[in-house]
Amino acid sequence: MKKLAPLALALALFACGDDGGQQVETDTVVPQDTTPPDDTTPSDTAVVDTALPPVDTTPAGSNHLGYAPGLTSADGQPCATYCTWNLVAGEERELAVRYLDAAGQPKADAQIRWSSDAPDTLARLSALSTYTGVDGVAKVQLRSFDAGGTATVTAKVGSDPDAGEVSFVVVYTIPATPVLLVSHEYVGAAGVASFSLRLFRAEGGASSCGSVHPDAGGQQPQPDLVTGPYGFAQQAQLFELPGLEADGEQVWTLQFVGPADGATVRAVGCADAVHVKAGETAAKLIYVLDLPPRFRGDYRVETRADLVSGTSGTLGSVVGAITQLFTEPGALMLKWSCTNASGTLGTVCGYLVDGGGHPTVIGGIVVDAANAGLQALTAAALGDNVQVSGQTISEVLKDLRFLSDLTLDAEPSVPSGGFDGAMFPAGAAAEVWTHVRFHWKFSPECKNTGDLQNCGWKNIPLEEIYGFRPSAPLAAGVDYGLALHIAEHEVSGMTYGPLVNALLERELLPLIFGDGSNGLPAIDSWDDLVATVFGDQYCLYYDDCCDYFTYRIEDQVPGWVALFLPAACEAAIPAAANLIRNQLASFDGSMHVGTPDNQGCTSHDGDSDRWTDAWGSPSVPCLWDLWFPYASSTFSPDSDWRAVIQ
Structure with missing residues (x-):
């Protein structure tokens, strides 16, 4: 009986050979007195699992393999009879199925075998077999590379072919090359969490960071394009700009402002004279700073x-x-x-x-x-x-x-x-x-x-x-x-x-x-x-x-x-x-x-619009150093003050 071991090993090695670029698991006959090693560790190289599956005592045909709950297809419908996804090349996606018995109860420790028709240059499975957990769910990762195409992944129960099989169709597209990548780094302390990117055509000095600044005053230029909102460290990718193909090259003023959903701009960052060429990718990093409070105005004291x-x-x-x-x-x-x-x-x-x-x-x-x-x-x-x-x-x-x-x-x-x-x-x-x-x-x-x-x-x-x-x-x-x-x-x-x-x-x-x-x-x-x-x-x-x-x-x-x-x-x-x-x-x-030395009057911006609404408050007024001279002496009455914008 032990002389069959070399034959089994040869068959296993043959199964790992060239399969035309497809990942297919091959069944291996194992003698009763030989137990092959169980290696189900995910890797970038497909591994054939030759371990004997647990003995299934449920009558054949009474079990069911389906999509795991919570999965949604590309059309927004729950994955039930089909599951299709549209992904960008390079993305990784988790696939999951659930194995139930005739009573609808999850079956644990069942071997699920996975296969893919995709060539290795398009996508690969992290493992060719995985086991169900106590919830009856088995999972595998599908990794993609920088190529476009369609991959169909099929899952079935190794020991229960009558339970059916489940297929995932994944369509990979190669993203277009952006003409402009704009990153921002917020270095303020006001807690601004979202930002918009404003783009201004700048040929001939039509705009500059100075002229588009929120505090510039006067008639400010209107942006030619606004994108966003963007969160922390989120990059703006622009795949086209108005008129770029015809112009061949354009010059832009780029301005990040935040918050994106606020009526008042509280943080800003800007870059002047950014050149963008058709067919190329221009990249810019913009630091965003808090705008200072504004104090200009008439106050009633x-x-x-x-x-x-x-x-x-x-x-x-x-x-x-x-x-x-x-x-x-x-x-x-x-x-x-x-x-x-x-x-x-x-x-x-x-x-x-x-x-x-x-x-x-x-x-x-x-x-x-x-x-x-x-x-x-x-x-x-x-x-x-x-x-x-x-x-x-x-x-x-x-x-x-x-x-x-x-x-x-x-x-x-x-x-x-x-x-x-x-x-x-x-x-x-x-x-x-x-x-x-x-x-x-x-x-x-x-x-x-x-x-x-x-x-x-x-x-x-x-x-x-x-x-x-x-x-x-x-x-x-x-x-x-x-x-x-x-x-x-x-x-x-x-x-x-x-x-x-x-x-x-x-x-x-x-x-x-x-x-x-x-x-x-x-x-x-x-x-x-x-x-x-x-x-x-x-x-x-x-x-x-x-x-x-x-x-x-x-x-x-x-x-x-x-x-x-x-x-x-x-x-x-x-x-x-x-x-x-x-x-x-x-x-x-x-x-x-005058105000006492080192005791200024605190400003208040009650509506967070950056404009100072008041100096001091009724409960905490500001102090004066106030006095009247007379003869060779002075009189310093007890005094305090507050001011409100008019």
Whole structure:
């Protein structure tokens, strides 16, 4: 029996010989006492498997071999009675069949034999036999080469010919040679994931990377061709270009932009003067970079400033005294009226105040009358339930809002030593301060509302205070973290004292003591306030404030004092009013402002269109280094700001 082994080996070697270029497995008769080696390892060389298949105890003809589930033919239909694929030469495809018994259950460990009619130069199977798994599925790889043609691969069960056979028809085509290959490499950080390729004819300078750049402005050329979208590392292959065959050679500007499906271009890469010839393949690699945010525009800035807290020295004394004027004005008015008084007023003041400016007994009567007059005026204007005091005035001055227009006419592009970013070109950044706002919580619109913070805001144009709108050119830049830095600068003419005086005298006095809406004259000057505090709310109308004041207290003071009171009162009114104005006007140093060192204002692009929508936010405002000079000192109010694009 063992003498048959050489014969079996010879037959096996003969089966591996030249078969005319086809892969066909030949059945080999093996004696019962000889077991050939089982070599089913896939390789590029077809291997004849001579192993004995498992004994199939199922009655012949009751099993079925079919296509594995999930396979789809070239026409889009599931592979059932046929399976045809159209592939490009060089592609590899997995073939799969499923072997079931009569009950429709998968049969495992069954040998499936594969054969192909394709020559080796077209396609080869990775193995000529494979075994089914527990799911009844057996697979094999069909590898193709750089040739066109049709390969038919047939599968059958080695031990069960009645189970039928399955055929795959694979048609290979040789791809056309592209005339242009364009690759891109995205080196940005904005997370752009898809790109379009735009192609522009460039003969005669018709286009360039500069002219087609998204930020070039003006009338931009339209692309002659757009392809895509392309993902990461995906190459654009163009097999024809408009008019190339007729022209023979063309010049193109190539531009990748991303995202492909976005309304706003956020990344771009470009190549100029790419020559493409008919019948040849031109190749280009383009690096794609993130486009920088855009900052150019007009912004509305709101600056919050506390003009009371932190005042000290002379400024603190004056501000404290004036705010106290709205609580108990009598003593202050008497003191201010008698400061450096002369003539009749000086004579009377000699009996009303002592050497330190404090009220005497007779002066106390005048003080009490003035305080009572203030309370009467407040009650008449705002009602008995409203209590206005120096604290009220302080609250107003602690939360002032300044409005200004910030103009950035260009993008930052100028390097500056020591600054990690780019500066705006000279003359491209400027500001104009337009309004000051204050919050009046006793405004009628704030009654019966739960939103006290957003009602009662009064806007005053700054030209009504200063006679012009303060403005200044800016040295400004944007750092690599996209934060705005503004160098400290002087806003000429925007002064502390005149501002506070105007707010108190022209705005708050009418709101507190009467704006004329009741038919009586408005109390809108320090003169009016002093006069009505000495008199009453009607005395401005009748022009008898000092006479009425004398009438109020003549029974409480010596007769000779009462005799001189009207004249003294008439002199006291402008004296006190002018002293208040002059004290505030002396603080006439212009405001200085800028962002703190190394603390720029963060930019925000809420809609991701690359345009900066805001600087700072309501929850995280930006900081100012803001201060006013006075005498030999400075006052730096607590302040912050934010800006919104207009």
